[in-house]
Amino acid sequence: MLLEEIVEKIAPLDDDAMEAARRRQDSLIKPQGALGRLEELSIRVAGITGNSRPEIKKKMIVTMAGDHGVTEEGVSAYPKEVTAQMVYGFLGGRAAINVLARHVGAEVVVVDMGVAHDFEDAASRRGLINKKVGYGTNNIAKGAAMSYEDAVRSIEAGIEVFKEFCGDADIVGVGDMGIGNTTPSSAITAFVTGRPPEEVTGRGTGLDDAGLQRKINAVRRALEVNEPRRDDAIDVLAKLGGFEIGGMAGVILAAAAERTPVVIDGFISGAAALIAYELAPQVKDYLIASHRSVEKGHDAIYEYIGLEPLFDLRMRLGEGTGAALAIGIVEAACKILNEMATFEEAGVSKKL
Numbered sequence: 001m002l003l004e005e006i007v008e009k010i011a012p013l014d015d016d017a018m019e020a021a022r023r024r025q026d027s028l029i030k031p032q033g034a035l036g037r038l039e040e041l042s043i044r045v046a047g048i049t050g051n052s053r054p055e056i057k058k059k060m061i062v063t064m065a066g067d068h069g070v071t072e073e074g075v076s077a078y079p080k081e082v083t084a085q086m087v088y089g090f091l092g093g094r095a096a097i098n099v100l101a102r103h104v105g106a107e108v109v110v111v112d113m114g115v116a117h118d119f120e121d122a123a124s125r126r127g128l129i130n131k132k133v134g135y136g137t138n139n140i141a142k143g144a145a146m147s148y149e150d151a152v153r154s155i156e157a158g159i160e161v162f163k164e165f166c167g168d169a170d171i172v173g174v175g176d177m178g179i180g181n182t183t184p185s186s187a188i189t190a191f192v193t194g195r196p197p198e199e200v201t202g203r204g205t206g207l208d209d210a211g212l213q214r215k216i217n218a219v220r221r222a223l224e225v226n227e228p229r230r231d232d233a234i235d236v237l238a239k240l241g242g243f244e245i246g247g248m249a250g251v252i253l254a255a256a257a258e259r260t261p262v263v264i265d266g267f268i269s270g271a272a273a274l275i276a277y278e279l280a281p282q283v284k285d286y287l288i289a290s291h292r293s294v295e296k297g298h299d300a301i302y303e304y305i306g307l308e309p310l311f312d313l314r315m316r317l318g319e320g321t322g323a324a325l326a327i328g329i330v331e332a333a334c335k336i337l338n339e340m341a342t343f344e345e346a347g348v349s350k351k352l
Contacts, residue, residue, distance in 0.1 A: 002156045002160075003156055003159065006253050007279060009257040009258075010253070010280050010282050010286075011282075012282065012285070013285050014049075015047070016052075017046040017049070017051055018043050018046050018047035018052075020046070020052035021042060021052045021054075024337060024342070025042065025337060028336070028337075028342055028343075029340065029341050029342065029343055029348045031351070035336060037333075038329075038336055039337075042333040042334050042336060042337040045261050045333070045334055047285070048259055048260070048286055049259055049260075053337065053338050054170070054337075054338075055170065055334060056170045056171050056327070056331040056334050057170050058107075058168060058169045059104060059107070059170065059172075059173075059327050059331070060107050060109060060166045060172045061172070061173040061174075061175060061327075062109045062172060062175070062251050062320070063108055063175040063176065063177060064113045064175070064244035064251075065084075065086070065110070065112055065113060065114075065115050066114035066115060066136065066137070066177075066178045066181070066242050066245075067083050067116040067117075067136030067178060068080070068136060068140075068183065068184060069136055069137050070140050070183045070184065070218055070222070071180040072141075073139065073141050073217075074214045075182075075183045075204070075207070075215040076180045076183075076204060076207070077205040077207055077211065079179070080179045083116070083177055083179045084115050084119070087112065087117075087123070087177065088123065090110045090177070092126075096319055097175060097319035100321050100325060101324050104324050104325070104327050104328040106324060109129060109161065109165050109166070111128075111131050111161055111244075112128055112129065112130050112131065113131055113133060113243040113244040113246070114134050114242070116136035117135075129161060129165070131158075131160070131161060133150050133157065134146065134150060136243075137242050140183070140184055140187060140222040140225075140239070140240055141222050142221075142225065145237075145238060145240060145241050145242060146237075146238050146241070148234060148238045150243075151238035152234060153246075154245075154247050155237070155279075156250060157246075157250060158247035158251040158253075158254065159254040160250075161251060162254035162255060162258070166255070170261075171263065172255050172261075173290070173320050173324060174248040174251050174262065174269045174272065174323065175248075175265045175269060175319045175321065175323055176245070176248065176269055176319065176320075177319060178242060179205075181242050181244065182201075182205075183204070183218055183219060183222075184241050184245065184271070185267050185297070186201040186215070187219045187240040188245070188271045188274055189274065189301055190223060191228055191240060192274045193274075193301070193303075199296070199297070200297030201216045201219050201297065202295040202296040222239075226239035233275050233278035236275065241275070245268065245272045246272070248272035248273075249272040249276040252264070252272060252273060253276050253279065253283060256276075256283045256285075259286075261286060261288055262286055262287060262288065263290050263323040263327055264287055264289055265290055265319070265320050265323040266291065266293040266316060266317070267295035267301070269320075269323070270289075270293075270297075270301040270302070274301055277304075277305050284305055284306060287305070287307060288330060289308060290309060290311070290323045291309050291310065291312060291315055291325070291326065292311075292312040294314050310329055311329075
């Protein structure tokens with residue numbers, strides 16, 4: 001089974017590479033630790049890649065799209081048709097993720113994991129990757145989002161996307177598109193972290209108070225109706241999740257297996273990280289948390305896994321936008337390690 005092979009392949013960080021990177025950081029022309037988390041980032045990327053002088057050249061962002069049956073409950077301020085419309089926007093290169101990806105020199109891979117729409121051949125010619133598991137999930141407030149088999153299929157589709165399109169990347173970011181997908185993400189977060197629904201369910205695309213209460217109620221019903229198994233992350237995904245959430249979890253696992261740093265974006269990719277973490281806790285060392293989303297459940301995810309985001313710009317768009325900005329920060333950290341002179345090279349006196 002592809003998923004089992006990938007999980008078994010995830011190895012610990014390379015301590016020797018990290019120690020060599022740490023020694024070099026301490027010899028650069030600055031007070032030790034003066035660049036804070038930039039230094040820590042470069043050392044961790046060294047451990048991830050097994051290279052004490054890692055370089056970030058080929059940058060990829062995988063944006064996965066899927067629809068959600070729970071939109072029937074009035075949990076989104078936008079109609080579900082927007083999912084497909086935004087996919088066309090990604091392919092046209094004019095969405096926020098395209099702009100920010102160009103800014104940091106990253107390529108965007110757009111994947112149809114489960115959009116309730118048949119994309120025309122022209123979309124495929126423009127780069128859309130078809131890994132469609134189904135035409136949107138079922139309504140989680142009434143039953144399971146998908147079958148157990150489709151949950152496995154969605155994760156393995158994400159693994160395939162990484163292998164087919166990102167195998168030679170130096171860093172990969174994951175992002176999402178799916179109207180209604182903050183609701184399954186809230187359900188996953190509430191169940192895995194043990195937090196009550198009202199603590200991890202936010203306004204998503206901009207719900208009013210009545211809409212927020214409908215959303216909290218939908219999450220609560222999803223937990224009550226489905227009763228996921230605590231010892232089986234695939235069951236959690238099947239009962240509460242989404243096809244794009246499973247796909248992102250697959251990309252995360254595959255990146256870790258291939259010693260590639262993987263940057264998670266906002267709340268929905270955070271829910272995918274929860275699924276990946278529950279399947280393989282060792283994946284934590286390969287995760288770089290980009291930003292703190294406005295979505296209130298995001299902090300619960302970070303606290304549960306043990307991650308600290310790089311920045312907080314009050315973003316809540318998704319698509320991989322936060323991941324794109326973070327990729328630029330990781331690249332800067334590695335450039336410091338590689339391009340900055342040591343005291344000896346620069347002829348600068350060391351600390352007394």
